[in-house]
Amino acid sequence: MNALISLGNAYARIFTPGSLLLMAAGVSVGIIFGSIPGLSASMAVALFLPLTFSMSPSMGMNMLVAVYIGGISGGLISAILLNMPGTASSIATCFDGYPMAQKGEAGKALGFGIVFSFLGSVFSFIILTFCAPMLADIALKFTPAENFGISFFALTMVAVLASGSMLKGVLAGMLGLIFSLVGMAPIDGTARFTFGSSSLMAGYDTLPTLIGIFAISEILITAESMGHGQMETIKMKPIKGFGFTWKEFVYQIPNAIRSALIGTGIGILPGIGGSTSGMLAYVTAKNMSKHPEEFGKGCPDGIVATETANNATIGGAMIPLLVLGIPGDGVTAMMLGGFLIHGLSAGPLLFVKNADVVYGIFAACMICVTMMLLIEFFGIKVFVQLLKIPKHILMPLILVLCCVGAYATNNRIFDVQSILLFGLVGYLYHKFRLPTTPFVLCFLIGKMLETYLRRGIMQYKSFGAFFQRPIFDAFFFVAIGVVVWSVYKEYKMYLSKKAVKATEQS
């Protein structure tokens, strides 16, 4: 009961025009940063952090939350309209969002993405507000062994993603793993594949790689197709409201609930970053769907799964931050810095000493996510204008922004050079008809996988000791099961194709 009273007080405090305006501004800027490929949500939060010093602690934290929410959800806009994810969390939105846009259903895709982003966030915020302390302890149960289990499980998702052409998928994935090896090895810092270059010592940074593989390769592919003369602009079907019917909405609910749970769960675990939650939810949805072959051709299920999950990660990541003082990902690490600079407690005493700030954050989350819904709803008409901009003007603009964004990651030209490298890699993949998703997934997970394996062995002294831990066993054996089942399915498909060919020839 006390909690509800405090929450009510927090809402009352926030509902002043000044703070509402600030939060709206935060959400808008977040959406802009999130939707531009090259700029990301974490960059937006990093830029806003110094701005919050002149505000009261509560207002400052609310601003950061607003930017974070706007940033994560903004990624879907460019993912759907341009086939370039604005943030790492929206990678899987491209797979079905862009085909839908090409069929003329961009408005519907955006509608699905926006509404389910909203729902995913709301779900995780409700859990955050009412169940945070209980769930925070789960975060502590995940030692490096369990984190290795999850990373391994995520890696086997490659097998699911690559169904239909498993050889190509695994090939692409292995290449991704190789790229993730470049740099200093985790823990002991041995230089690998650095060829003496000091820039390569830190390895390839995640954001430039993603920008390169998705955005730059897309620019190259578009440039190639434009060289052939014709460039038809897609006619977009006009939409009413959010673009989809009530029946379609209800159909997506089980998918959404499952994805929201995945997103929140991954957010709670400090060891796994938020960028994988979207992809994992997508793959799970594909696996458990009755029509998996439609995924990748414009099936709204894919968009719903990804966007619900990546927004649910926001609330999940704040649970260990607010209860234990342990940040779940890069953005929450900056929020932790924000807490400390304002002189707030950051850790178990936050709820005790600065409860008003905490409840302020809960209230701000709900308000910001509602603002996000409204801003994006009215923005749909503006966003789709992007489709009307001639590509030969839009693409160079995006190229420049990508270079700026890559440089801004670490302030060095090397990152700009790497987006060009990965752009080329992505383009070659397209040419050879290799799927890029396994590459990206393995690249993202590769570093985590090795780090946790080595830390786990350092702690438990042998790999065998891992198997004494039940959570690890669960993930590990499910992963093995997924691999075995995928290979079996693939083999059956191969046999049936052979049979069909045989009957055709006879």
Place this chain on the structure above:
Amino acid sequence: MKKRFLATVMAAGLVLSMTGCGSSQTQATKAAETTKAAASSEAAATKGSEAAGTEAAASTWKPTTTVSIVVPAGAGGNTDLSARVFAEYAKRMTGADFIVVNANGAAGSVAANQVRSAAADGHTFLYGHNLVNVANIAGVTDYNYTAFKLGPTFALDPAQQLYANPQKYKTLDDFIKAAKENPGKLKACTEVGAYTYYELLAFEKVAGIDLDLVDVGSNSDKVAAMLSGQVDLMPGAYINCKDYLEAGQFVCLGAPTKERYELIKDIPTLTEQGVDLVYPNCEFSFYFPKDTSDDVIAWYDQLVKKMTEDPEVKEAIAKVEMMPYYLSSSDSEANDEKIYNEIKQIADDLAK
């Protein structure tokens, strides 16, 4: 045709307003400005050499564009927080723009390399406490503080204290006793080749115990590992651990300092308790590219001296649980040499 033109203008306007709006701290403008900085730094240099004849004491240099404070650590640690305090108040006091760039990775060498190859115009510097020295001693890099020109020292954080689980060990003696009874079993967390790595190695030697050193990651990972009972000992900075101390989830076994600092006056030193270990404090100084002019260094010297005497700055530093600590650039260089030798000594002793 008109609609397409309008759409193009809108998109261009969006881009331009994005780069122009917000504070001048936007990285987009900064990236554009660093290309201008090359031109403007030349202008500043000529201005400086003209005026140098007139004023002997005061520096004639001033930052002409955004200054990047490169921090070899992630957000939320003591390095990052004190850098942010500096940036905020330097901006207020001088009007110039200061931003913090987190360039963590590769034992701090990403940040160090970035600064080494940056223009020596005073607009980029490394801010840290001896990571360049520790990385060199650990063999990660082939250069140490001598590859940079030292600027002033700004803040001090007492040498990282040792924290443990109060349910298992109530005092330092409890811990040492348990360590002696279980050689190689009690786990202490650190990162290979890091500042705390040599601290723990020295602690082991002085206390005569054998701990199991494991890498669990950075600050937050260490806290998580401690809370979940995976490790028994954690060297940590006061600001990152004080809440857990107050909540009773951690106990501080001792601080490896010569005497008790006011900041952590309730924590006994290791020396008081019979373990004679004094480890270098975290003294945060500025490292400039080697060819930076003395004018630039003098300007920063004056600024930091003024800041450490300003009550508002002192309060802000105290809020992040650190102490203002001014050393001139020449003193900072001597200090770095001292600390480098101290840690090298520890490393050499262990190699024997």
